[in-house]
Amino acid sequence: MSETGKPISRIDGRMKVSGKATYSAEFNQPNMAYAFPVRATIAKGTIASIDDAAAKKEPGVIAVISYKNALKLKPLDMPAQMKAGAAFLGENLPPLQDNVVHYPGQFIAVVVAETYEQARTAAYKLQVRYTVEKAAVDLKTELPNSKKPKMFMGEEAQVHEGEAAAPLAAAPQKVDHTYSTPAEHHHPMEPHATVAVWEGADKLTLYDATQGVGLTGAIAAYFFGLKKEDVRVIAPFVGGGFGSKGLWLHTLIVAMAAKTAGRPVKLALTRQMMQTNVGHRAATFQHVALGTDAAGKLSVLRHHTDTYNNLTQFFEPSGKQSLVLYKAPLREVTYNVAHLDRGTPTFMRAPGETPGTFALECAMDEMAYQLKVDPIEFRITNHTTKDPMKGHDFSSEFLVDCYRIGAERFGWSSRSMEPRQKRNGKYLVGYGMATATYPGGRSAASVKVMMNSKGDVTVMTASIDIGTGTYTVLAQTVADALGVPVDRIEVKIGDSSLPAAPLAGGSQTTASIHPAAMEAGVLLRKELIALTINDPDSKLNGRKPEEIGYASGKLFVTGDEKKSDTYLNILSRAKRNEIEACATTLPVSGAGLTVPSALCTPSQTPPEQNSDTKQYAFHSFGAQFAEVWVDEDFGTIRVKRFTSVQDVGRIMNEKTARSQIIGGVIFGIGAALMEATEYDKRWGNPVTRTLADYHVPVHLDVPPIDVHFIGKPDPHISPIGARGIGEIGITGVSAAIANAVFNATGKRLRDLPLTPDKFFDEQYV
Template identity: 85%
Template structure:
């Protein structure tokens, strides 16, 4: 693979830096009008009345839509939704269908006007009266009403409940601590936005900021009662998502407004709405207990999480990594989940593993210190090369390599076991590390490849680039699979009318679409070879297909590159303008999620590959190393160096992959040191309003980040051998920083974020 792995710059980079990349809110339409939602001001209750008389008299107002006059949507029906591919929702609350209020900020009406300013001004003139009920707004206060869910995403949620009590009590060494993480919000730079255009009474186009055009299309088609092929969703560029885009039903709100007014309608959420209406990571209280024998070998591991939910079956699965890491004879992972009247929690970058690795990896560090063992050596001593729950070997196992290479690159040998031994002037200096992990998933996907008589290639799939480099890496795969230069390849994605692909989430895009792209290229080459073999004018006429190879835009006889025929000549002689191939590859490993409406004939997968999921567990692993400087007077913490070593299979593009890990580490620095959404416990509203008070890292907060990849292909996940990168980079980061703070100061911080007040 000559192009795969190269640090090629993004082929869409020029469009982005010149402002020519078109995002959802920029698809302006002739005659377009603007929608602005009205949000509930109570956390729980019912709407007693809505007085819209004044609002309707405001300049430019076209319509005011509420539960009183909104079009009726198809009701929730899980079986019907699953059949339609519309079961994966952010919250089970189709907009404006009744007068119930479930959280502050819930959309209860929408004003449509000729300009955005007019719609927004009129929205504040709506007079709403409520009948208010007592709301649950605080996690700790609501825990007595918590329940124990039986399943999470099809897996048992309560694992070995109560079974670790005896071995923990009998352990030679044990720790038991409580760790907490706050509510956090995604806050991608691009706000959520939708433009809805009804092309006819039953055909709809949505320009939407979504992580999955196929998923958004299926959801809209189901609730609006349309044929799936009549809803086209377009999202060629998405300015970040982190799990927040594509599952939410404000897109229906825009479609309803467009239907009611007979005009194209644009809705762009404000930063305040992004804190109530498009999900967040729920706060957690995690209790971790670890027992070892006298030699430091784990005997039992318990990880319990208290958290909350609302209008969804999703909850923060903080025990996921505790079912995968380390060789413990017995492990217990359990959850208590209560309901709060807050905006609905949802998936956020590495859901579960991000807060979960903070708790587990902090506890592992605490145990290592109790045993007076080096934290790296303690982890190596308790390493497992197989899935502890399923007993399957991991598809690749290079975690120990991550530990050892990371320690060498970071200079871990200079670390003192005892805290407060390193100093730089007024700063205490500490080293900390933690394990990173995330599942390796793959879904079914379809890709079409088209080649014209000039030798230009177009590759098409309904995948999404949320800033990860999909355009570039897909071009590299096709370049290698056809033997043509990257600059001759055009990539078309982000359109639900293209061959179907899974959403850009769960770190599965690369592992899913690239095998399909490779197979489509194989099919295209085979057809070109067949045409050449059958053509008396070709130098390959009559040759055996098995003796034909390819490179540099041509087919040739193996060992004799002069006996060749170019792609362009083969296509030209057929009197055709282009030749195409389309392939759907079914997952043979990983999560195996399916996609609705694949447009290509499925490629038959060899039976021996399908057996891989029965023989192997698919996970990526890594090691995170942090150096911190702590101001002893003020308690401020600065991360001054960071090393991240990752085993994620084959690296498809060194530059974009490194960028993904850097982004994840920065995300983790934010979670460790500053990110938290505070809620007013009286009313249930988030008190953060903008990025001025929801703090995220800026340039001065980000240290030099050394990224290194093991780079060995995973032979079992797919012929490509690559696993996802987007989420593993954040896992373990906050624990590595917290462990470094302990090494610097001797004080153990167990509650995120690690703010100065917790040190001083």
């Protein structure tokens, strides 16, 4: 694998910096109209009336669509949606189907006009009267009415409920604290946008900012009653998603508008709509208790989360990592979920693990300090090489190496156990660390590889590049499979008409599509070998396939490269303009570590075939280290340097992988120090409305970030041995920073974000 792993610059980079990369809102169509949605101004109630007379009189208005005249969509039906592959929704609320309002900002109408400005102007002329009901707007107030969900994503939600109390009471050493995290929003650089084009009554094309063209297509096909193959979704470039793109039903609104207008329609969400209509990370209160024996070995771990949801079964699963990390004989992980009348919470970069590692890893630091044990050594003492719940070995695990290497690279040995021991002028200096973890997922995927008579290669799959480097790494994988230069490879992705691939979420893209890409390359190479060894005019005629090697665009006899045949000559003599191969691979363990299914057949992995999860637990691990400087006069916190060491299997491209971890760390710095969405406790609407007042890290907030990979292939996840890295980079970051703040100041700040006001609050000691 000579190309795999190299720090090759992105092959799509020049297109992006030159403006030639086309994003969803840029697929302008002939005779295109524009849609602008109208949002509810109440948190709960019903629409008593909509007066659209003034709006319709505005110049350029084509249509005003609301529940009164909207196209009727197929109703929610979970069994039918699951069968159609359309069960994975951001919120269970088909748009514009009734007059009920469930949260502030809910889309209640849409205006279609000749220009964007005309549509937006007319939208504000719509007169809406409501019958207002009392809304649930505050988590603490609603917790007494919360429920205990039985399941989360097919797993038991309440684990060993009530069993931790007795062992905690008996533990010689214990810590027991509550940690909180606020509501946070994704805010990718590219807001959500869709262009809808109908061909007749039953063929629909959507140019959509989505993390999964297949999923978006399946959702549209289900609700419009179309055949899945009659909906095409195109998203060659996506400007970030972080979990927010592909599940939301504004795509149905623009398709409804296009059908009503009888012409293509574009809808682009505003930044304000990004705060209300495409999900967010729900706030949490997390109660974590740890008990150890006198030697510092964990005897019990309890992690309880209070959070909320609305219009979905999803809730922030902040106890996930507490079921994976550390060796504790008993662990209790439980949830209470309240209902709030606010925009629906959803998946956001490392859902569960991001707020969960903050609470757990701060508690681990508190226990280490109480025991007067180095935080790294405390973690190593309680390290486990098996999944604590299932008893399976981890498929590949080098967490202790992450601790050791990270400590050496960071200079951890100069850290003082006691706080307030380091200064730099007026700044208190502290060191903190935390564990990072995220599951290693893999799904079925299909990839087609085609070579033309000039030796140019095209790779095709419906996967998505959300800024992670998929274009580049796919080219590297196929270059190794065929022995051709990366610059001779074109990658086509982001189109549902291409071979099926999973949603670009859950850090599964690399582990899913690259085995299929490698398999397709192998199949194509085998066909080339068959052509040449059966060709009387070839120097390789009569040779056995196992004798043939490959490199630099040719086949040759292993050990005697003078006896060779180029791909171009093979195709020329065979009178073939092109040759192609397509492969679908399923994630199963055993011989070969992958099972090709019928070529390029979209397929869900049958549970009985997914035997790898019955033998191994698939997780990635890492260690995060932060140095902070705290201004004692003003309470401001600066992260001055950061080290992240990650065990994520084989590294497919050192440069793009490093960029992903850097992005995750920056995301974590934002969560630690500044990010929070504030809601009006009277009316329930977000008062943090745009990026102007939702603070994210800028250049001066970001320190030098040292990234190191263990780089050892996972021998069980696939023949390639790579796990995903898009989400693990954020996990543990906020805890490492909070722990460093304690080391610097002696103050335990248990509520994110760590803003200066908390530094002076007397409740923090």
